[in-house]
Amino acid sequence: MSLHATTSQTVGPYLHIGMTWLIIDKLAPRKVAGERISIAGRVIDGDGKPVTDALLEIWQADARGNYGKPGFRGFGRVATDAKGAFKFTTIKPGRVAGPGGQLQAPHIAVNIFMRGLLKQLVTRIYFADDPANAEDKVLELVPAQRRATLIARQVGKRGALQWDVILQGRDETVFFDC
Amino acid sequence: MAGLGSYRRPLPGTQPDYLFAPYASTLKRAPTRPLVMLPQTLTELTGPVFGRDEVKPGDADLTRQHKGEPIGERIIVSGRVLDENARPVPHTLVEIWQANSAGRYPHRTDQHDAPADPNFTGCGRVLTDNNGGYRFVSIKPGAYPWRNHPNAWRPAHIHFSLFGPAFVTRLVTQMYFPGDPLLPYDPMFNCVPDEGARQRLISAFDLDTTIPEIALGYRFNIILRGPGETPMERKS
Numbered sequence: 001m002s003l004h005a006t007t008s009q010t011v012g013p014y015l016h017i018g019m020t021w022l023i024i025d026k027l028a029p030r031k032v033a034g035e036r037i038s039i040a041g042r043v044i045d046g047d048g049k050p051v052t053d054a055l056l057e058i059w060q061a062d063a064r065g066n067y068g069k070p071g072f073r074g075f076g077r078v079a080t081d082a083k084g085a086f087k088f089t090t091i092k093p094g095r096v097a098g099p100g101g102q103l104q105a106p107h108i109a110v111n112i113f114m115r116g117l118l119k120q121l122v123t124r125i126y127f128a129d130d131p132a133n134a135e136d137k138v139l140e141l142v143p144a145q146r147r148a149t150l151i152a153r154q155v156g157k158r159g160a161l162q163w164d165v166i167l168q169g170r171d172e173t174v175f176f177d178c
Numbered sequence: 179m180a181g182l183g184s185y186r187r188p189l190p191g192t193q194p195d196y197l198f199a200p201y202a203s204t205l206k207r208a209p210t211r212p213l214v215m216l217p218q219t220l221t222e223l224t225g226p227v228f229g230r231d232e233v234k235p236g237d238a239d240l241t242r243q244h245k246g247e248p249i250g251e252r253i254i255v256s257g258r259v260l261d262e263n264a265r266p267v268p269h270t271l272v273e274i275w276q277a278n279s280a281g282r283y284p285h286r287t288d289q290h291d292a293p294a295d296p297n298f299t300g301c302g303r304v305l306t307d308n309n310g311g312y313r314f315v316s317i318k319p320g321a322y323p324w325r326n327h328p329n330a331w332r333p334a335h336i337h338f339s340l341f342g343p344a345f346v347t348r349l350v351t352q353m354y355f356p357g358d359p360l361l362p363y364d365p366m367f368n369c370v371p372d373e374g375a376r377q378r379l380i381s382a383f384d385l386d387t388t389i390p391e392i393a394l395g396y397r398f399n400i401i402l403r404g405p406g407e408t409p410m411e412r413k414s
Contacts, residue, residue: 002262002263002264003260003261003262003263003264003401003404004188004189004192004262004374004375004378004401005186005188005192005193005262005349005401005402005403005404006349006351006378006379006400006401006402007192007193007194007351007369007370007372007375007376007378007379008193008194008349008350008351009194009337009350009351009352009366009369009379010201010203010350010352010366011337011339011350012337013285013287013288014275014277014283014285014287014288014337015275015337016285017275017283017284017285017299017300017301018273018274018275018300018301018302018303018337018339019273019275019339021301021303022232022273045206045207046205046206046207046210047206049206051207053287057348059221059224059225059226059345061221067220067221067224068224068226068227073226073227074226075226096219096220096221097219097220098217098219098220099217099219104219104221107221109221109222109345111345111348113350114207115203115207116201116203116204116205116206116207116208117196117204117207117208118194118195118196118198118201118204118366118369119193119194119196119350120348120350121196121209122216137217138216138217138219141214141215141216142214146211167206167207167208167209168206168207168208168209168210169210172209172210172211174211174214175209175211175213175214176213176214176215176216177213177214177215177216178215178216178217178218178222178346
């Protein structure tokens with residue numbers, strides 16, 4: 001028997017009612033091993049205005065490159081505030097298997113939900129200055145001049161990273177179809 | 179990924195595009211550059227698991243979250259979560275949210291001049307059982323106006339959020355009610371050309387799950403993306 005996936009619909013403007021009971025902005029309790037990082041940014045629409053009603057979900061491996069091991073679920077969920085800003089703290093993920101069995105560069109998968117999106121946007125966060133980026137098979141699929149939109153950069157002290165989501169325009173974030 | 183297989187692509191016409199002009203909010207939020215095709219790697223083929231400690235039995239009854247009972251027509255919304263191969267999706271998190279019976283959300287941005295209901299928040303969640311089954315008790319949500327176009331009204335609906343086993347099975351959708359006269363006018367309901375796909379967003383009235391003298395039953399099955407022709411490597 002073959003069925004077809006239910007049609008996606010927008011979360012709408014009142015997503016907070018159903019989804020913010022589970023805000024997880026600190027993904028890694030103190031005992032979890034790994035390099036501590038924080039990722040902060042803003043979501044900006046096609047008019048350059050902050051998106052104040054977005055929700056981002058994070059999915060990542062632990063520092064050794066394993067998904068869903070006991071002690072570190074690797075799932076986060078944050079909403080944007082009145083300035084379109086979001087922030088979460090976690091550990092830098094390790095490398096996981098990728099296309100052709102080659103290891104991928106460390107990355108975080110992100111699903112983005114908001115009013116005006118009939119289905120979620122899919123993107124990834126990579127890390128500036130990670131030498132593995134140069135051989136990452138997914139980054140290779142992205143036009144070179146757009147790769148920077150996927151890369152979190154250090155701002156201020158060590159481990160404090162910035163990564164913005166630009167929905168439209170010249171600096172539009174790369175979104176994936178998977 | 180060798181050995182892992184992958185999830186199916188959607189049947190054309192059954193999933194919305196990002197840009198859909200009749201839904202005005204898409205205009206400034208839909209991507210304008212081509213999407214990059216992403217191979218399904220371990221990242222996309224895995225996903226978070228939620229436990230019984232996070233979801234309590236009472237979370238599935240939206241009529242018992244306050245001191246009094248909410249105003250409105252009591253309903254039982256139940257169904258099964260299956261994948262595209264008709265296999266049940268057990269122990270997966272289902273979240274719902276909805277307006278009260280007057281079409282009002284308890285949300286700072288809802289300006290609709292309709293009564294709030296102090297006994298109704300409109301938020302629920304449950305984990306599916308071994309057979310992918312779920313069940314909520316609620317009240318029937320009201321229609322409400324929005325400013326998408328002149329005299330625009332959303333048909334009564336319940337928002338559903340589901341995870342499934344993988345990052346790529348994540349789904350947020352809306353359930354509608356049979357016979358709603360607003361459906362032909364609603365851009366969201368009509369966001370895909372496939373008539374069958376639209377019809378599958380409408381729940382079915384169900385006398386079997388209707389509780390005599392208590393609540394009307396509606397059935398709504400949800401299908402998540404399933405593994406394609408290459409069999410998935412299954413972990414026991």
